[in-house]
Amino acid sequence: MGCTAADVVAALRAAATVVQEHRDELVRLDQAIGDADHGENLKRGFTAVLSRLDADPPDTPAKVLKLVATTLISTVGGAAGPLYGTAFLRASAAVGDATELDCPAVARALQAALDGVVARGKAVVGDKTMVDALTPAVTAAACADGSVAAALSAAADAAAEGASSTVPMVARKGRASYLGERSAGHMDPGARSTALLLRAFADAAAEA
């Protein structure tokens, strides 16, 4: 029923694959309004995550999430490192030492991840950042029937919509904010990668 450490690892493998597949798209999005490194940075980060998971797979979901956090923090290089790193670190702390995560635990982890990203980057909804994808995702991740897969799928759909909502926005945070009005008309790469990751997690949960 719940997600074991192995399930979380499987979800991260799926995420790494998706990041790899969308590397060029993320680079293109970041080229338009940023420093063109988001796709490559995330790819490098998740490649490192995979090799560390292979080398020494942790035995609780929290430990898996913490390993992801520390790996992303030390390997990503751009803003996504501290932001995703903080997100996974807070998610790890939120689920404690449970061996299986039920739906409320997953929802708690998502909320903690959002709180962490907001605390780290000081962005709010409407700033054209990953917060615009993660905020509606957290709201949508309701545990009506107790299914982790259903909650994550709803979160992923909401995140995709949130990412689309960043297209007309004028950036108020990050490198894109230097462009002012010229940042409008492009999707925020961080919001896009957030939606991609959540979709990968949801698909992995549905297969588990």
Place this chain on the structure above:
Amino acid sequence: MTAAADTSRVGLVVVSHSDMLANGVAELAAQMAPDVSVQPVGGTEEGGLGTDYGAVVEALADADSGAGVVVLYDLGSAKMTAEMAVESADDPSRYAVVDAPLVEGAVAAAVAAQGGASLADVAATAEGAAGETTPATTPNRPSLHLVQGAVSAEVLLTNEVGLHARPAALLARTVAELDADVVVRYGAEEANAASVLALMGLSAPGGKSITVVATGKDAEEAVRRIEELAARGFDD
């Protein structure tokens, strides 16, 4: 360990996306402050543009000689990386990530640290550097000329460049060691001698005279040392 803390100075860490930029800023700041540990950390592990969390953690430890460390950064994600590194430290209160102009802030902080200022004061000096590139005319403060017991002197700048960066830093450092409040005037403008940026902002050229006004216990000594410094042409 604790014995060394008495003489240790606040260190600086310069976090940049670019290794060259971090090194350049550190070079400039260190020139002003020979006894301050200024650690540049820039670029990713692979040598690209970005910030390397592990390298920042190391730089924090390297820069800390017991009095704490002020951390300056270039862009937003460097700030986030610096803040994460500070949070991971055993005692985060020993580190201050400051929102300051990178170059002016680093130079001002280095000079303050050289003078033995505390962590809080070095941090405040860096953060205050944004508004100091032009000297304040301080209309609300009575001129030190009017203060009882002030010592003042006209000092000729015998060196070619006048109160440029290095001479200004030397002057500020000289004053920092003493128990005196010193103001330097050139033309209609006035600068606090403790602020190297304010001194530079006077744009006092070689061959011209500045007015030095000092108060406090070491006022006479402060004026004497500045006269001596100017007479030596600021060792140019």
